Amino acid sequence: MSDAPPRSDVRFTSGADRCHAWLYLPTPTPAPDAGAPPVVVMAHGLGGVKALRLAAFAERFQAAGYACLVFDYRHFGDSEGQPRELLSIRRQREDWHAAVAFARSLPEVDGDRVVVWGTSFAGGHAITTAAEDADVVAAIAQCPFTDGFASARTISPLATVRVGFAAFADHLARLLRRPPVRVKVAGRPGEVALMNAPDALDGIHELLKASDLTEDEYPDEVPARVALEIPLHRPGRAASRVRCPILFSVCDGDTVAPPRATLRHAAKAPRGEVIRYPAGHFDIYTGEPFEAVVADQLRFLTTHVPPRTAP
Template sequence: MAPEMIAFQTSDNVTIRGWFFKPSEPISTSSPCLVMCHGFSALKEMDLDVFAEYFTSRLPISCLVFDHRGFGDSDTKEGQPRHEIIPAQQTNDTSDAITYAQSRPDVQADKVGLWGTSYSGGHALWVGAIDKRVKVVLSQVPCVDGYSNFQRLIRPDFVANLNQLFQNDRLDRADGKPPAMLPVIDADPHCPSALPTQDSYEFFSGWAKKSNWQNQVTLRSVEALREYYPSAHIHRISPAPLLMTVAVNDVLSPTDLSLDAFCRALEPKSLHILPGGHFDAYSGPNFERNAGRQADFLKHHLI
């Protein structure tokens, strides 16, 4: 069944657009809903529909999938740049997506779950801890500690120059100049990019050929990564159940950081460790193992 095209307003009047997937088997009453969002610069078309279709074809559940502000089909605030990733804005918008889901007559308002992956895997931890409307949290290959992630991703000899660029960008913006931009990926690892890993290059360059994804973010997006600590409140997700999915060879959202964060979460919690790297959670032989475990978790904790 084709998803419904939806739009909703954020608390600061930005239009967010996405898809609403209904259960494959029609039900006469409202159903639980899983709110889903993608990672750093990624669009809803980049496999989120595959997950949503998997869940709605196997469970009496609906899925709300949306593009972050400034990306894909969603608007950005007037006077603000597109392709800017400010975690506080994205987490607020995620809570607004929950509000939209609760407002629908076909959604069981007291059974809304949250699913996030990569950067939004961190958002799921943050929102799941502070927004107590969230009844279950599924966090897939999450960013859990932006400062440590930044230190792992950026070569030490690049940091001083990047700090200078951050300062220049702030001064330029204050002077009314447009924001500095940075590629998300670059084939040359010696060139500055937001996600300088080989698997990031392969994943995003593949999607660039078959989607509207654009290879740019504002420089401030990278500075904002360094200040973001999405697992700070992970122990406050409880008593909502948490499922964290971690890739054993993840170099983009380092495995050890995720495992350390998981240890700080309180029960009830479940850990699913997948073989491979960061992007192996989305497709290929890992998909059925990954999505199947998530569907089972939803069946037991949200349905």
């Protein structure tokens, strides 16, 4: 019998497909006169799925009195969508808005107190979602992807050219209605991959291990066409339009989402807060860095969106 806190499987519609999500409700259940809990909407980063360690964060928030809606994007994980593992920035942003709308509709939560939480590539989505939805009450962007040009510079020129050729080939395959041309999400330095920083592949492997997943259970390739979008994607620019409190959890040793760009964008958020960690991009999900970041995020949440308690 599992000792994991209870959660339920739910689905919501985004576009023509249904996204799968886990719904966590506070344990123990709040007293009837305490009011419904705030809800934290959560999703993963580049090519990531909710099974990659997001439960660890959701369970901590749940234990502190928050509901959590943790979802997979269309085309990924347990969600619908063809072709599989299609990484579309536009569709993922649509999924975020659909998830927030669904969270607001849930009778078990306080739909007026929705928080968005994103990590890595989804950290950028959390910033743009909060900027576009004035009713979001708080946001957390963890080791966030904020500047595609800065991230693209972490890949060697030769690898960039090879990824670009794969992207053009994938677009041609799409026009000819052929199967996608795929590229690895993470690889060794110099390999053709969307991320090939020295710690990228080992970081993914550690995430899999911490999530009790094998490499065979985690698709490590996506249609290459997204490689042409990423360098032009700069969600950090939306930080200046985020009116709610927003926490930027920044890793000083981040080799995937360079911290200098994130700090520059975070400084423009009217109610932004920045906490920095002596950690790499993938370190923050486990061990002492995880304990530090989740504690800081809970302090931020309880300050700005405290769970209601019975009078």
